[in-house]
Amino acid sequence: NNVRFIEQADFQSHEIRVCIHDGERLENPGRTRRYTDQQYLKSAAEMARLFADLPSAVANSLEIAKRCNLELSFGENVLPDFPVPEGETAESFLAELAHAGLQQRLDAGAAAAEPQAYRDRLDLEIGVINQMGFPGYFLIVADFIRWARENDVPVGPGRGSGAGSLVAYALEITDLDPLEFDLLFERFLNPERISMPDFDIDFCIEGRDRVIDYVAERYGRDRVSQIITYGSMAAKAVVRDVGRVLGHGYGFVDSVAKLIPLTLGISLSEALQESAELHQRYHAEEAIKDLIDQALKLEGLARNAGKHAGGVVIAPQALTEYTPLYVDPEGHPVTQFDKDDVEAVGLVKFDFLGLKTLTVIDTATKLVNAHRAGRDQAPVNIRQLRLDDEKVYRTLQSGRVTAMFQIESPGMRRLVRQMQPDKFDDIVSLLALFRPGPLQSGMVEDFIERKHGRAKIEYPHPALEPILKPTYGIILYQEQVMQIAQVLCGYSLGGADLLRRAMGKKKPEIMAKERANFVAGAARNAVDERVAGSIFDLIEKFAGYGFNKSHSAAYAYVAYQTAWLKTYYPAHLLCAALTADLDHTEKLVPLLEDCRLLDIPVLPPDVNHSDYRFSVVDNGTGLRYGLGALKGAGAAHVESIVSERQANGPYRDLFDFCRRMDLKKINRRVLETLIKSGAMDGFGANRPSLRAGLDAALGAAEQQAAAAAAGQVDMFGAVASAPEAQDIRLPQCPPWQTTEILQAEKESLGLYFSRHPMDAFRAELAQFSSNSIDGLIANGVPQTDNRRGGGREVVAAGVVWGVRFQGERRVFVTLDDGTGRLSCALYDDDVERYRRFLQKDKALIIHGRLSYDAYDDGYRIAPLDMFDLDMARRRYASLLCLPWPPGRDVGELKPVLDRFRDEQGCRIVVRMAAQSAVGDLELPDSWRVAVCDSLLHELGGLCGADALSVRYRRPDFGARELDD
Numbered sequence: 005n006n007v008r009f010i011e012q013a014d015f016q017s018h019e020i021r022v023c024i025h026d027g028e029r030l031e032n033p034g035r036t037r038r039y040t041d042q043q044y045l046k047s048a049a050e051m052a053r054l055f056a057d058l059p060s061a062v063a064n065s066l067e068i069a070k071r072c073n074l075e076l077s078f079g080e081n082v083l084p085d086f087p088v089p090e091g092e093t094a095e096s097f098l099a100e101l102a103h104a105g106l107q108q109r110l111d112a113g114a115a116a117a118e119p120q121a122y123r124d125r126l127d128l129e130i131g132v133i134n135q136m137g138f139p140g141y142f143l144i145v146a147d148f149i150r151w152a153r154e155n156d157v158p159v160g161p162g163r164g165s166g167a168g169s170l171v172a173y174a175l176e177i178t179d180l181d182p183l184e185f186d187l188l189f190e191r192f193l194n195p196e197r198i199s200m201p202d203f204d205i206d207f208c209i210e211g212r213d214r215v216i217d218y219v220a221e222r223y224g225r226d227r228v229s230q231i232i233t234y235g236s237m238a239a240k241a242v243v244r245d246v247g248r249v250l251g252h253g254y255g256f257v258d259s260v261a262k263l264i265p266l267t268l269g270i271s272l273s274e275a276l277q278e279s280a281e282l283h284q285r286y287h288a289e290e291a292i293k294d295l296i297d298q299a300l301k302l303e304g305l306a307r308n309a310g311k312h313a314g315g316v317v318i319a320p321q322a323l324t325e326y327t328p329l330y331v332d333p334e335g336h337p338v339t340q341f342d343k344d345d346v347e348a349v350g351l352v353k354f355d356f357l358g359l360k361t362l363t364v365i366d367t368a369t370k371l372v373n374a375h376r377a378g379r380d381q382a383p384v385n386i387r388q389l390r391l392d393d394e395k396v397y398r399t400l401q402s403g404r405v406t407a408m409f410q411i412e413s414p415g416m417r418r419l420v421r422q423m424q425p426d427k428f429d430d431i432v433s434l435l436a437l438f439r440p441g442p443l444q445s446g447m448v449e450d451f452i453e454r455k456h457g458r459a460k461i462e463y464p465h466p467a468l469e470p471i472l473k474p475t476y477g478i479i480l481y482q483e484q485v486m487q488i489a490q491v492l493c494g495y496s497l498g499g500a501d502l503l504r505r506a507m508g509k510k511k512p513e514i515m516a517k518e519r520a521n522f523v524a525g526a527a528r529n530a531v532d533e534r535v536a537g538s539i540f541d542l543i544e545k546f547a548g549y550g551f552n553k554s555h556s557a558a559y560a561y562v563a564y565q566t567a568w569l570k571t572y573y574p575a576h577l578l579c580a581a582l583t584a585d586l587d588h589t590e591k592l593v594p595l596l597e598d599c600r601l602l603d604i605p606v607l608p609p610d611v612n613h614s615d616y617r618f619s620v621v622d623n624g625t626g627l628r629y630g631l632g633a634l635k636g637a638g639a640a641h642v643e644s645i646v647s648e649r650q651a652n653g654p655y656r657d658l659f660d661f662c663r664r665m666d667l668k669k670i671n672r673r674v675l676e677t678l679i680k681s682g683a684m685d686g687f688g689a690n691r692p693s694l695r696a697g698l699d700a701a702l703g704a705a706e707q708q709a710a711a712a713a714a715g716q717v718d719m720f721g722a723v724a725s726a727p728e729a730q731d732i733r734l735p736q737c738p739p740w741q742t743t744e745i746l747q748a749e750k751e752s753l754g755l756y757f758s759r760h761p762m763d764a765f766r767a768e769l770a771q772f773s774s775n776s777i778d779g780l781i782a783n784g785v786p787q788t789d790n791r792r793g794g795g796r797e798v799v800a801a802g803v804v805w806g807v808r809f810q811g812e813r814r815v816f817v818t819l820d821d822g823t824g825r826l827s828c829a830l831y832d833d834d835v836e837r838y839r840r841f842l843q844k845d846k847a848l849i850i851h852g853r854l855s856y857d858a859y860d861d862g863y864r865i866a867p868l869d870m871f872d873l874d875m876a877r878r879r880y881a882s883l884l885c886l887p888w889p890p891g892r893d894v895g896e897l898k899p900v901l902d903r904f905r906d907e908q909g910c911r912i913v914v915r916m917a918a919q920s921a922v923g924d925l926e927l928p929d930s931w932r933v934a935v936c937d938s939l940l941h942e943l944g945g946l947c948g949a950d951a952l953s954v955r956y957r958r959p960d961f962g963a964r965e966l967d968d
Contacts, residue, residue: 086143098139105174116184146175158366160206165192167554196498209358231315234306314357367580406598407581418784431560436551479546481553493525507547583617589754609683662705680748697734760822769801778823795853847873877935881910883955906934
C-alpha cells in the first residue's frame with residue numbers, strides 16, 4: 005500500500021525497484037529500494053507472461069503509474085471566494101455588514117444592554133473571526149439565508165452554538181439576541197480551540213432544496229455537492245443479508261433476526277450474550293451457528309451508499325480537485341468522502357436541514373394573515389413576537405401542547421404541567437432538562453421544587469448567583485460551566501470552553517491537571533481551596549448533564565412561536581399541522597383529538613368543498629378535512645377533482661362526478677375510497693347505495709367518453725351522450741351499521757372519524773379504568789418508579805388499535821381510547837394466556853404498572869392482568885338498568901330475558917315511568933341474566949340503546965390499592 009510507483013521491473017531476475025511513501029513523506033526521495041518478495045513477484049512475472057504477446061502493455065502501465073501524482077493536503081481549510089464590492093476585502097465587508105445589521109436590530113426594538121455593550125461585543129467577535137480566517141464563511145451563510153428569506157423559504161431562528169454569535173444575529177443568520185439570553189460566542193468559535201465554525205441552518209422542509217439549488221447556481225454546479233453516507237451492516241441487517249445469500253427461507257432468517265434485542269447499536273456478539281434464546285439456538289442448531297458465524301465476519305462493513313440529510317460542500321474549484329464523486333440513483337453527484345473525510349481534506353461543510361415545524365409555522369402564519377387581511381388587520385410578523393405574553397404561558401401551563409414544537413410528547417407534556425412555565429427562561433430550561441441524564445438523575449424534580457419555592461435555592465458560592473439564578477441554583481447549561489470558571493478562577497472564556505470539553509471526556513489524568521488549575525485560579529480570587537475543590541466536583545458532575553444553552557434558547561423560540569399561534573389562532577395552527585402530516589395517519593389522531601378538546605369542529609372530507617390540504621372554514625373557527633389525507637388519493641387525483649370543480653362548478657351527483665372525471669386518472673379504487681370516507685355523502689345517498697351504483701355510473705361515464713371520442717353526433721349536431729343522471733337511479737340500500745361505517749373510515753382515512761369504537765363501550769369501561777389514557781399519561785409516573793418492574797399501578801381501558809408480533813414469544817399491543825394510545829408488551833407465557841384478546845377493535849381492560857420509557861419518549865403498561873369486555877361482564881356486572889318507555893307492555897321483556905337467564909348473572913332493575921311518578925322495579929333473582937352484546941342489542945331495540953346502563957362492581961385485583 006505504500007508503493008508510490010514502480011521505477012523498474014526486471015521479471016527475469018524477479019527484481020523490482022520501487023519508490024516508497026510512508027504516509028507522511030517520501031522515504032529517501034529520488035532513491036529506490038529493491039524488493040524480491042517471491043509471492044508478489046511471482047504474480048508480476050505471471051502478468052508479464054500473460055502479456056508476452058503485447059509487452060508494451062506492461063511497459064505502458066509503468067509509464068502511466070510514473071505520471072500519476074496526487075498530493076493530498078490535510079488541516080488546510082479551503083473556502084470559495086465570496087464576491088465583495090470593489091475596494092473591499094472579505095474582512096472589511098463583513099465588518100461593514102455586521103455593524104449595519106446590528107444598528108438595524110437596535111433601531112427595531114429594545115436592547116437588553118447598552119448599545120455600546122453590543123458594539124464592543126461585535127468588534128470582539130469580528131476580530132476573532134477575521135483572525136481565524138473565517139469572514140468568507142459568515143458571508144456565504146448570510147448570503148444564502150438572505151436569498152431564502154427574500155424568496156419565501158422560511159428559515160429557523162438558529163440552532164446549536166451559532167446562536168451565541170452577535171455577528172450572526174446582526175447578519176440575520178440567527179434571530180435570538182445573545183446578550184439578552186447570556187449566550188457565549190466562545191462556545192461557538194474559540195481562538196484557543198482551532199476548529200471550523202459550523203452553522204446548522206434549519207429551512208422549511210419544502211423549500212430547502214431551492215436554497216441548495218441557489219448555492220449551486222451561485223458558486224458553480226461543479227463546485228457544490230451533497231455528502232455521501234455509508235450504510236453499514238448492522239446486526240439485524242447482516243443476518244438477513246447473509247441468510248438470503250445462503251439460501252435460507254425468509255421465515256427462518258426472520259425468526260433469527262427477531263431474536264436480536266431492540267437495543268440501539270447492539271452488535272451480534274452482544275446479542276448472543278443478551279438473548280438467552282439466541283445463545284441457546286446458536287449452540288444447538290448448526291444452520292444458525294453457520295449463519296451467525298458468517299454474519300460476524302461481515303458485520304460493520306459498508307452495505308450501501310446514501311446521501312447526508314443536510315450536508316453540502318462548496319469548493320473554490322471543481323470538486324474533483326479535492327474529492328472523488330459518486331452519482332446517486334437520481335443522477336445527483338455526491339462526494340465519495342463522508343462528512344469526516346470531507347473536513348479532513350479541508351472542504352467546508354454547510355448543513356442545510358429541513359425542519360417540518362418551520363413549514364407548519366409558515367403555513368399557519370399565512371392562513372392567519374389571510375384571515376386578518378379580510379378584517380383589515382395588520383399582518384402578524386412571527387419573527388417579532390413579545391416573549392412575555394401571559395396568555396401564551398397560561399396555554400403552556402394547561403398542558404394542551406399538541407402541535408407545539410419540542411414540547412408535545414407525552415413526557416414533555418407531563419413536565420410542562422409540573423413546571424408551570426411563566427417566562428421564556430423556563431421554556432429554555434424545559435428543553436435542556438428533558439433528556440435521559442437529567443430525567444434519571446433527580447435533577448428535574450429538584451429544579452421544579454426550587455422553582456415553586458418548595459425547596460431552598462442554594463448557590464455554591466455567592467459570586468455564582470448571577471450565573472445560576474435563571475436555573476434556580478442548578479448547573480444546567482454548558483455556558484454556565486464556562487462562566488463559573490471565568491468568574492471564580494479567572495479563566496478566559498476560550499480557556500473555560502477547553503475546560504468544559506475536558507470535563508465531557510472524563511479522562512482522569514486530564515481532570516487532575518484541570519482541577520489543580522481550577523483551584524489555583526480560585527485561590528487567586530480569594531476562594532478557599534476546599535470550597536473551590538467542591539465547586540469543581542459539582543461542575544464536573546453536572547458537566548455530564550450540561551446542555552448547549554444557545555441551542556436550547558433558539559429552539560425554545562420556535563416552541564414559543566407555536567405556543568403563540570396555539571393561543572391566539574389554534575384552528576390555523578392545527579390546520580397547518582394536519583396538512584404537514586397528511587401522509588402520516590398516526591400523527592393525525594392526536595391533532596384531531598385536540599381539535600375536539602378545543603371545540604374546533606372538523607368537517608368531513610367532501611368532493612365539493614375539500615381541497616388537497618386541510619382548510620380553515622367558518623371564519624377561522626373550524627376546519628375541513630383535506631382530500632390528500634385519504635388513503636390512495638394522491639396529489640394528481642385530488643388536483644383533477646379540485647381543478648374540475650373550480651372550472652365548472654360543484655358536482656351534482658355520483659354520475660355527474662364520474663362523467664366529468666378523467667377515468668384514466670381516477671380509477672375505481674379511488675372512487676371507492678371517496679365513498680367509504682364520506683366524501684360523497686353530500687350527494688344525498690347513503691354510502692352503500694353509492695357503492696352499489698358505482699358500476700352504473702362508471703359505465704355511463706365510459707359510454708359518454710367513448711361516444712365523444714368517436715365523434716358521434718345526433719341529427720342536430722350535438723355530441724351523442726350517455727343517459728342523463730336523472731335517467732339513472734341509484735339502488736336503494738339500507739344504511740351501514742355503525743361498525744361498518746367505522747371500518748370503512750378506517751380503511752379510507754386510516755382512522756375513525758365520525759365516532760370512535762370506544763364510544764360504544766365508554767360508559768362501561770370507565771367503571772374499570774383509573775382514568776382516560778390521556779389522563780394517565782398527563783399524571784405521569786415519578787422517576788423513582790421508572791425502574792424495571794416499577795411503575796404506578798393503574799387500570800387502562802380501550803380498544804385494540806394494533807397488534808405486532810415479534811417472534812413467537814413477544815407481542816406489542818396498542819390500546820386506544822380516543823384520547824390517546826398506550827403500548828403494552830406481552831412476553832413468553834402471557835402471549836398464549838392473552839392471545840384470544842389480541843384482535844383489532846376488541847375492547848380491553850388492562851391492569852398493570854404504568855412507566856415511562858425515556859428512550860422512546862412514551863408511556864407503556866406492563867400487564868398484571870388483562871380481560872376483554874365480555875369477560876368483564878361475566879365477572880363483574882352487578883346491575884342492569886332498563887328505563888321502560890311509558891305505555892309499552894312490560895311483558896315484552898319476558899321472551900328476551902328468558903333466552904339469557906343465568907342464576908349467577910346480573911340483577912335487573914326496570915325503571916317504570918308514569919305521568920306523575922317514576923319507580924324502580926327490581927326483578928327477582930330468578931330473572932338474573934348473563935350480560936352480552938346480543939342481550940344488550942335486543943333490549944336496546946325495546947327501550948333504546950342509549951337508555952341502557954350496566955353497573956359493575958369494582959375488581960379488587962388481588963386486593964391491590966389502585967391509583968384513582
